[in-house]
Structure formats: structure tokens, C-alpha cells
Amino acid sequence: MNLKQKVLLLATVPLILAISAISFLVTYQAQSLAKEEIAAFERNMLNAKKLELLNYLSLAQTSIGHIYDPANADNQNAKEQVKEILKTLTYGTDGYFFVYDFEGTNLVHPKQPELIGKNWWELEDTTGNLVIQNLISRARDGGGFHRYLWGKPSSGEIADKISYAVPLDKWNWMLGTGLYIDDVISQVEAFELEVQDRIWQTSIIILIITFTSLGVVFFTGIAINLHERRLADVKLKELTQRIIETQEEERGRVARELHDGISQILVSIKYAHEMALNKAQQAEGDTEEVAKAIDKGANALNIAINEVRRISRDLRPSILDDLGLSPALESLAHEFSERTDIKVKISTVTFKNLLPKDAKTTLYRVAQEALTNIERHSNADRVNLVLSASKGIVTLSIIDNGAGFDIHHLNIKKDPLAGIGLRNMQERLEHHGGELEITSSPKGTTIMAILPKGILRSGGEA
Amino acid sequence: MLRGGSIIRILLADDHPLVRDGLRSCLEMYNNLEVIGEAKTGSEALEKAAELKPDVVLMDINMPELNGLDATEIFAEKHPEIKLLILSMHNNREYISSALRYGARGYVLKDVPSQEVVAAIEAVHMGGTYFSSGVSKILMAYQDSDVEGPLTTREQTILLLLAEGNSNKHVAAELDISVRTVETHRKNIKRKLDISSTAGLTRYAIENGLLSS
Numbered sequence: 001m002n003l004k005q006k007v008l009l010l011a012t013v014p015l016i017l018a019i020s021a022i023s024f025l026v027t028y029q030a031q032s033l034a035k036e037e038i039a040a041f042e043r044n045m046l047n048a049k050k051l052e053l054l055n056y057l058s059l060a061q062t063s064i065g066h067i068y069d070p071a072n073a074d075n076q077n078a079k080e081q082v083k084e085i086l087k088t089l090t091y092g093t094d095g096y097f098f099v100y101d102f103e104g105t106n107l108v109h110p111k112q113p114e115l116i117g118k119n120w121w122e123l124e125d126t127t128g129n130l131v132i133q134n135l136i137s138r139a140r141d142g143g144g145f146h147r148y149l150w151g152k153p154s155s156g157e158i159a160d161k162i163s164y165a166v167p168l169d170k171w172n173w174m175l176g177t178g179l180y181i182d183d184v185i186s187q188v189e190a191f192e193l194e195v196q197d198r199i200w201q202t203s204i205i206i207l208i209i210t211f212t213s214l215g216v217v218f219f220t221g222i223a224i225n226l227h228e229r230r231l232a233d234v235k236l237k238e239l240t241q242r243i244i245e246t247q248e249e250e251r252g253r254v255a256r257e258l259h260d261g262i263s264q265i266l267v268s269i270k271y272a273h274e275m276a277l278n279k280a281q282q283a284e285g286d287t288e289e290v291a292k293a294i295d296k297g298a299n300a301l302n303i304a305i306n307e308v309r310r311i312s313r314d315l316r317p318s319i320l321d322d323l324g325l326s327p328a329l330e331s332l333a334h335e336f337s338e339r340t341d342i343k344v345k346i347s348t349v350t351f352k353n354l355l356p357k358d359a360k361t362t363l364y365r366v367a368q369e370a371l372t373n374i375e376r377h378s379n380a381d382r383v384n385l386v387l388s389a390s391k392g393i394v395t396l397s398i399i400d401n402g403a404g405f406d407i408h409h410l411n412i413k414k415d416p417l418a419g420i421g422l423r424n425m426q427e428r429l430e431h432h433g434g435e436l437e438i439t440s441s442p443k444g445t446t447i448m449a450i451l452p453k454g455i456l457r458s459g460g461e462a
Numbered sequence: 463m464l465r466g467g468s469i470i471r472i473l474l475a476d477d478h479p480l481v482r483d484g485l486r487s488c489l490e491m492y493n494n495l496e497v498i499g500e501a502k503t504g505s506e507a508l509e510k511a512a513e514l515k516p517d518v519v520l521m522d523i524n525m526p527e528l529n530g531l532d533a534t535e536i537f538a539e540k541h542p543e544i545k546l547l548i549l550s551m552h553n554n555r556e557y558i559s560s561a562l563r564y565g566a567r568g569y570v571l572k573d574v575p576s577q578e579v580v581a582a583i584e585a586v587h588m589g590g591t592y593f594s595s596g597v598s599k600i601l602m603a604y605q606d607s608d609v610e611g612p613l614t615t616r617e618q619t620i621l622l623l624l625a626e627g628n629s630n631k632h633v634a635a636e637l638d639i640s641v642r643t644v645e646t647h648r649k650n651i652k653r654k655l656d657i658s659s660t661a662g663l664t665r666y667a668i669e670n671g672l673l674s675s
Contacts, residue, residue, distance in 0.1 A: 298575075301573075302573045305551070305572070305573045306573065309551055309552075309553070318524055318552070319552070319554055319556055319557065321529075322523055322524065322529050322531060322557070323531070323556055323557065323560055324612075326612055327554075327556035327557075327560065327612075328556070330556055331554045331555070331556045334555065348612070349612070349670065389670050390669065390670075391669060
């Protein structure tokens with residue numbers, strides 16, 4: 001997974017998590033609130049119905065009171081009178097009174113007279129509720145509500161019903177009346193549907209917000225990414241250009257060296273050999289002349305060998321690989337002194353080849369670049385070159401006593417290579433996790449190349 | 463050119479076949495010289511020498527695997543009786559002085575006439591030293607400023623082993639050299655670093671990053 005994907009993930013995952021948590025909480029809260037509301041509503045409605053039932057029943061009790069109260073337990077006449085009264089008492093579309101004895105035999109049922117005279121002790125509704133037994137038991141307890149399923153007289157369909165039953169103790173009778181509560185239930189259901197609808201709507205809104213946010217994150221990410229890439233592209237182009245320029249310059253230099261130096265010498269060797277051949281072919285040829293020509297050619301060959309040696313040393317000093325950094329620096333310093341008459345005092349570390357190969361090259365190139373700058377710009381006459389390793393940190397310092405320069409205002413126009421050289425040194429060191437420190441004053445310049453702890457022996461051969 | 467006495471048996475070590483061929487044909491013109499083998503790397507030179515027992519090894523410096531200088535140092539340890547003559551393109555003082563410190567008997571630049579190479583072979587075979595004209599000039603020029611050089615590769619290896627707490631015997635077994643040789647190296651290391659105790663060597667190795675603490 002690359003950095004871009006990680007950042008995108010970092011931006012979107014918390015967002016998605018937060019929104020999921022919020023929508024879950026909102027849904028849960030809304031649902032539990034609605035459940036409470038619905039329950040309260042249902043309770044209130046049922047309470048109203050129950051109150052109604054109590055009123056109806058007390059009305060019925062009042063209606064039969066003048067016969068029941070004075071009558072004794074075996075007064076058949078009183079019983080028949082009471083049955084008649086209750087049979088005629090109705091209210092609303094489905095309101096009526098029913099009477100059973102305590103054994104479950106129906107005595108009064110104005111809406112379903114076919115029930116009268118039969119025993120319904122074992123009657124169950126579709127949910128397994130023993131309707132009559134339960135009603136009788138409420139009555140025996142002194143009066144109470146019972147809820148069950150019963151056919152609605154007006155439409156014939158099975159509906160929820162709540163009844164109140166009281167005892168007529170003297171006669172072991174249970175008197176009851178009931179109200180259908182299907183209207184309550186359908187209202188509750190409508191209410192529940194509405195709540196579900198509201199929650200659904202809220203969820204959709206949250207979903208839309210989520211997708212919008214994600215879209216914003218993605219598009220911003222892509223926009224930023226494009227911008228960064230464009231910047232990086234520009235930098236890369238500059239770098240490539242610089243590399244190409246440096247490479248071309250270097251190639252040009254090598255080509256010049258080969259053409260001006262080596263090929264001229266080789267041409268002279270060719271002439272010498274041709275002359276020797278000529279002399280040898282002449283019958284009266286003087287062998288001494290031939291020998292002289294060949295000798296001249298051999299001498300020129302030596303010069304060519306030396307040229308090649310110099311060019312290859314400039315390209316890549318093999319001493320760096322064979323003997324290590326210290327001898328390479330010493331060699332560099334000696335040659336520099338000979339060429340420029342600038343005195344170089346050098347002190348180096350005892351160990352060799354502890355540094356990885358490219359770190360050695362970097363330090364060598366830093367020294368080379370610094371010496372070149374000193375020769376070109378500083379007017380110094382003394383240079384100190386110090387390579388030290390202490391506690392695993394490797395430091396190369398090049399100190400001169402020249403005129404110094406203003407680090408922040410390098411005259412790049414006058415000498416574009418000066419700026420590039422310093423930047424190059426810096427980049428090379430940064431590649432190894434090191435740094436370049438430059439301090440300059442009119443009394444001289446100090447360049448310090450520092451390689452971090454841990455560079456030693458990491459890949460270097462001891 | 464025949465000088466009375468035995469024939470000098472020579473091993474050539476150079477990674478360029480053309481150079482080996484050229485050298486061989488030059489040397490074989492002399493009756494007192496015999497090229498008994500060739501090697502392409504420092505390690506091959508060591509193997510061939512153990513097998514062929516040459517009198518003189520002509521050693522190039524730039525070779526793959528083991529370079530000529532490091533090979534020379536191991537030659538000095540394991541086959542002190544074989545004379546090492548460096549034959550190189552390099553005319554830096556650092557190469558030349560290193561070759562001497564590593565135990566070479568002579569140093570000849572590759573651009574000298576072949577007579578000089580022969581003279582050098584004869585000189586080192588007789589037990590002398592030989593530097594071709596360019597080389598001795600370079601050595602002379604810096605003689606005064608030539609202080610004790612840094613540790614050689616071998617010395618550095620031995621310092622590391624000693625600093626790790628190995629005994630002389632152990633180091634000798636590890637490097638397949640005699641205990642006496644280790645003893646000599648140890649003395650040289652202590653002298654060069656100006657340290658008298660083994661604990662001092664360990665401390666030095668840690669402080670300079672040779673050994674992790």
C-alpha cells in the first residue's frame with residue numbers, strides 16, 4: 001500500500017466509522033423513543049376502554065340490582081328476570097353482556113343465542129387462551145379484566161377483545177361485558193409504520209451526507225495529488241536536465257582528452273612505425289635508423305600509457321577501491337599540492353575500507369569538489385584536510401585560509417558550476433543520511449561532511 | 463643473459479590475458495626464466511602458488527576477488543619464501559608504499575622496458591629489492607614525509623578478532639597462519655596505534671566503529 005492510499009484510508013475510515021456510529025445511535029434512540037411513545041399511547045387507549053367497561057358493568061349491575069339484591073340463592077324466578085334484563089341491555093354496535101355459571105355453562109348471550117345452555121369451560125381462542133376459564137377465574141377473584149380473541153358480532157371477523165368480569169356470588173354466576181380493541185391495535189400499527197418511515201428517511205439523509213463527504217475527500221485527494229505530482233514533475237525535469245548537462249560536459253571532456261591526447265600520440269606512433277617499415281624495406285636500409293624509429297614509437301607508447309592512466313584516474317580513482325579512502329585522499333592532496341602550490345596538511349584515520357563503497361566515493365568527491373573550489377575561488381595558500389571517525393560518526397573537514405564567500409549569495413551567473421557543485425555534495429551526503437556544513441568568513445572557509453552513526457561497516461569490508 | 467645456477471620459476475598474476483601473454487612471451491626469451499603458471503585473481507594466485515611453489519610471483523594490483531596488495535600480504539604470511547614483485551600501472555606513492563608495507567620485494571611500472579622487468583625478477587630472486595626508475599623517484603620524493611602508515615588489511619582483520627576477545631591461538635587457527643605470525647602482527651598493531659594492552663585495543667576498535675559496543 002503506498003502513501004497515497006494510506007492517507008486516503010486515514011481520511012475515509014474514521015469518517016465512515018463516525019457516521020456509522022452516529023446513524024446507529026440515532027436509529028436506536030429514535031426506535032426506543034417511539035416504542036415508549038407507542039406503548040404509552042396503547043396504555044392510554046386501553047385504560048380509556050377499561051374505564052368504559054367498568055362504567056357499562058356498573059350500569060348493568062344497577063339495572064339488575066332491584067331483583068338480584070333481595071333474591072335468595074334458589075330464586076328461579078329472580079334468575080329468569082335478571083337473564084331477561086341482561087339479554088336486552090346493549091350498547092354501541094358490538095356492546096352486550098354475557099353470563100356464565102362458574103362451571104362454564106352459558107346463561108346469557110344476546111348476540112350468539114346458540115351458545116346458551118351449553119358448557120364452554122374448555123373453549124380456547126386461536127392463541128390457546130382458555131377464554132371462559134380465565135374470565136370465571138377473574139370473576140371469582142372479585143372482578144378483573146381479561147384479553148382474548150373473539151368473533152365480532154357486527155362483521156363476524158375475529159378481533160382482539162378486552163372484557164371485564166364480576167361475580168354474582170349468590171348464584172355462582174359470572175357477569176361480563178367486553179369491547180373490541182382492534183381499532184386501538186390498528187392505530188398503534190399505523191403509528192409504528194410512521195415511525196419506521198421517519199427512521200428510514202433519516203437513514204437515507206445520513207447516507208447521502210456520507211457519500212457526499214466521501215466524494216469531497218476523494219476529489220480533494222485527487223486534486224492535491226495531481227498538484228503535487230505536477231510539482232514533482234517540474235523538479236524531476238530540472239534534475240534530469242542537470243544530470244544530462246553534467247553528463248554531456250563530462251563526455252565532452254573525456255572525448256577532448258582522448259582526441260587531443262591519446263589519438264595524437266597514437267598517430268605519432270603510427271608514423272614512427274611506418275618510417276621503420278620504410279627503412280627496413282630499403283635494401284640498403286640502415287638497421288640503426290630502423291631501431292631509432294621503433295624506439296621512438298615505443299617512447300610515444302609510454303606517453304600514451306601515461307595519458308590513459310591519468311584520464312582513468314580522473315574518471316574514477318581505483319586507489320579508492322584498492323587502498324581505501326585515506327590513501328585516496330592523500331593521493332588527491334599530493335597531486336593537488338603539486339599542481340597548485342597550495343600546501344595541504346592531511347590527517348586521516350587508521351582504518352580502511354570500513355565505509356561502504358558509495359559512501360567512500362561520496363567523501364572523496366566532496367574533497368575533490370572542495371579542493372577544486374579552493375583552487376578556483378579562494379586564493380588560499382594552506383588547506384587542512386581532516387578525516388576522522390569517532391564513536392561511529394565519520395567526519396571529513398576541508399579548511400582553507402582563503403578569502404571565503406557568502407554562502408547565501410553565490411554568484412551562480414558568473415560560475416554556474418559552483419552552485420551545482422555544492423548542491424551536488426549536499427545531495428550525495430543526504431543520500432547516506434549525512435549532512436554538509438559550510439562556514440565561511442573572510443579569513444577562510446570550512447566545509448564539513450558528516451556521515452551518521454551506523455554508516456561504518458554497513459556493507460564495508462573490514 | 464644466462465647466469466649460472468638454477469632457473470627462476472615464475473607465476474604470473476594478472477586479470478588481463480593480453481598482458482599475461484605479452485609478459486610470458488617477453489620472459490620466455492630469457493633462458494634463466496620459466497613461467498610455470500598464470501592466475502587471474504589474487505585468490506587464484508594463492509592457490510596456484512601453494513601447488514606450484516614458484517620462486518617469484520609477478521603480481522598485478524587491480525584484480526577481481528582479492529586484489530594484488532591484499533594477496534601480497536597473505537603471501538608474506540603463508541609463503542614468506544616466495545618473492546613478490548608488483549607489476550602495476552599505478553605510479554601513486556600510496557600504492558607503492560602500501561605494496562612495501564604489505565610485503566612486496568619490488569615494484570615495477572608496466573610501462574618500463576622488459577629488460578627492467580627481468581632485472582627486477584633477478585634482483586628479488588637473489589633476495590634483494592627492486593624499484594623501477596619511476597618508482598624509486600616517487601619514493602625518494604616523499605621519503606621525509608613518510609610516517610608510519612595506517613593498519614594493513616590483515617592487521618585490521620587481526621585487530622578485529624583480538625578485540626572480539628579471541629586468543630592468539632584462535633586467531634591463528636581462524637586465518638590459517640602460525641601463532642608466531644599473529645604475535646608479530648599484534649606487536650605491529652600495538653606499535654602503530656601506540657596501545658599497550660588488549661583492553662586498549664578493544665576500546666580503540668569500538669571508538670573507531672570497527673566493533674559495535
